Amino acid sequence: MRKYGPIPANDSAFEEHTGRAAKRAGVTPISFPHPRFAEVLACLTGESLVSVILTGTAGDGKTHLCSKIWEHLQGEAAVWASNNPYINLTLPSGTTLHVIRDLSAWVPPQGAEWELDARNLLEQFSDGLFSAQTSDYFLIAANDGQLIETWRRLPDSPAVSKARALFEQLLVEDQEEQPGVALRFFNLSRGSSAQLFDCAVDAFLNHPGWKLCFEGENGESVAFGPKSPIRRNYELLQTPLLQQRLRDLLELCDYNDLHIPIREILALLVNAVLGHSGNTCKDHLMVPADVPRIIAEGSVAKASIYNNLIGGNLRESRRESIGVFNYLDRFRLGHETTNRIDSILIFGEADEALQSYYDQYLGSDTFYGADASYRKAQSDYVESADEDLSNSRFLEMLVVQRRALFFKIPTKEATDLHLWDLTVFRFAGEYLERVVRTVHPNLKGRVDRHIVSRLVRGLNRVIVGMLINDDRKLCLGTSLQSTGAKVSRIYEDSISVVPSKGERVEIVWQGNKPALQVTLSEQISEVFPLNLVRYEFLSRVAEGALPSSFSKECYEDVLSFKSRLLTALKKRRKAEAVEGDEFILSFQRLRLDENGNPEHRTIQLNLPATP
Known part of the structure; x- marks a missing residue:
């Protein structure tokens, strides 16, 4: 288990590294079906075969997924165990499956010449993508940046250029396929970290090796007995409440655009059970031999699973270098309180x-x-x-x-x-329960009106730059200088929050997260994706926080959204223009009454008509 943990040895061949360690120990590695296994397999065994690219960040399980596909297709275990990054087999359909399980090991180092076999194989793959007839299909695993760079380095040809443009488009637009192209593109970094956690924690806790530790004579020993922190942490990790809270944090990372790969989720689980903040354990991870000494010196509390889950047992530099602990640390859990x-x-x-x-x-x-x-x-x-x-x-x-x-x-x-x-995100629980889990496509509920109104009040305060209390209308203001001015005293228009004459403001599901949708007419609308930080920002501003002091990035995001709303407003005015309006120029100066409600005074100029 320790090999999966946050140890300094960062072996790039993680799948092979842990596999060899498990073999030496005489135990099975941690394994579970990848959530996308069935889809990938169907591409290579269905009626219409297509090639597959698995991309994503390091640790997303690309190599492991390739190994399970190879195993399911009855590829020889000895062939997979070789160090060759390229292997192949004959599919049941009689066609050939070419597997490049590590693209970085297949291409030459930067500045070196291409080997003829390597170049020909990738050119063959590029040609086959756009060919109606082919008997060769590919399964390629590559980190996303590495994929594009490889095709940039290939000798240019029409098929290579076309393939490179295709990969860039699929990555940028987050698409999995294009009509007429025999390819499925799986970006594993777009998957749900919370869903991966569900799979990983089940496989981790149900690994048969734990029974050997906690049952029989071993279960009565000091290392695994009732007073062992390893045993206690393992038992606590099984509790539904702890699992749900940890899952909530990982799900919030998903909705904050922070992806956590499988490798780091496993490191988190290992650290939860084996972590110890004292200096008596190597790498701050316990082994059975450490337990008697920990109990004797009275430092059991330093093995607290609650601290380990946030990486509190690790050195700060080590914690910051591992994505999952870096992301969880951003919640500032333990440093915030009441x-x-x-x-x-x-x-x-x-x-x-x-x-x-x-x-x-x-x-x-x-x-x-x-x-x-x-x-x-x-x-x-x-x-x-x-x-x-x-x-x-x-x-x-x-x-x-x-x-x-x-x-x-x-x-x-x-x-x-x-x-x-x-945590630093006081509205995170509300965001999860009353927004995400309400408007998700599987539920299709409606968010409470008072939540929408609070977000509108936050938007109003950023857009206008004054302490507006009105939450029934979204107020659009500008400045004589620019739309990005901190204070906008020129009133442009307002949009009703409650549906009225085609106008409305509501929270909808867009892509993979909720979004605030402002509808100006049945044909014109704009959306503002609500990740966790933006939701917290608008909610805090609505309660009185200064916009520019909370999050400069969110502040600028809202100003950008304001510009899009003003552009949409111009579109609506153009569609609704009345003859003679072009000869009337009016300004409406915005001010707040004693209750913080916006008022506007119209200053109108009549321009002479052009003969």
């Missing part, structure tokens, strides 16, 4: 109003709750003088306990204890 949460953690044992929470979340947890070291540090912190409040040891413990609460607080108490205030 007065009530900290009161429970610091004073809960002595406060009757909070004692039940303290006992439930800390007192009853004999592994990672209020142990002797926590109580000692807590007492020192409470009794210290004001100038000594920077008790770093206890403050570090507080971070870990806040993380633990995020995974412990049951759903029924999540609202009361403001669960998502433990």
Whole structure:
């Protein structure tokens, strides 16, 4: 298991590396069907055969998926076990399947000459894509940047140029196929990290090797017995609440355009069970021989799964270098808190109003709750003088306990204890439950009107640059200088949030995430994709946060959306133009009343008609 973890040895041939390690240990590797396995297999075994390209980032499971296809098509195991990046077999249809399982190992190094066989094979593939008759099909695994670069380096020909343009278009436009081209293009980086987690955690927890550890004589040993942190972490990882909270975080990464490949999800699971923040374990990952010493020295709490899930056991530089921990760290889980949460953690044992929470979340947890070291540090912190409040040891413990609460607080108490205030994304829970899981195509629900209104209020404050309280209309304003001015006092128009005369503002599903759709007429509309950061930004601004201080990128995104809305407004005016309007020029100056509602005063100029 440790070979799948966040260890410094970053072997590029990960599939072969872990496979050899499993073989030496006499156990089976972690394995599960890739969510896209059936689709890829159908391309090579169905009635209409097509070639397949598997692309994506490193660790997306391209090589593993190739191995399962090879195995299903009854390719020889000895051939797959060879180091040759190119292998082939005869399909049931009598045609030939060419497998390039690692494109980077097949092409020559940068600056070197092409080998004739390698060049001819890729040119044959390029020709076959646009040929009506072919008996050769390909399965190619390549990182996305590497794929385009390879076809740029090939000697130019009509078929090579056409293939390169096709790959670029499929990547940029996120398409899987084009009519008339015998190719399916699977970008595995576009897959759901949450869905991959579901597959990976099931395969990880149900690996037969765990039974050998926890049953029989091994289960009575110190390393795997009742007091073992390895065993405790494994048991906690099986709890539905912890799995759901972790899945929520990964799903939010998906909707924040942060993809987590299979390799890093496995590293996360291994780190969750084996992680230890002390200096007694190599690479901060436990092995059975470490457990007796950890128990003897009283550092079991440093193996807390709640801390390991965020990579808290790893050095900062190591944590930042691994995508999944880098992304999870952006939630700032444990560094954000509320007065009530900290009161429970610091004073809960002595406060009757909070004692039940303290006992439930800390007192009853004999592994990672209020142990002797926590109580000692807590007492020192409470009794210290004001100038000594920077008790770093206890403050570090507080971070870990806040993380633990995020995974412990049951759903029924999540609202009361403001669960998502433990992260920097206070509206993340609402975004998941009441937006994503409402308008998703499988559910086709409608988002509550007050959520839409709050987002509109946030948009109004950014677009106009004033503290507008109106959330019933989307107000469009400009400046005499530019549409990107911080304050826009020239009123252009407003769009009704509630459907009225063809106008409406609503949250719809677009592509792979929700979006705010502003409809100006039945023929004219604009959409603003709502990833997690944008949703949080607009919600915070609606509550009074300064737009430019929260997120400069989101602020500029909204101003860009404002420009598109103003362009759409011009389109509508042109379609609705009335004869004689071209001789009337009017300005409407925007101001706010005492309640923050927009008012506008019209200044009209009558221009003489041109003879």
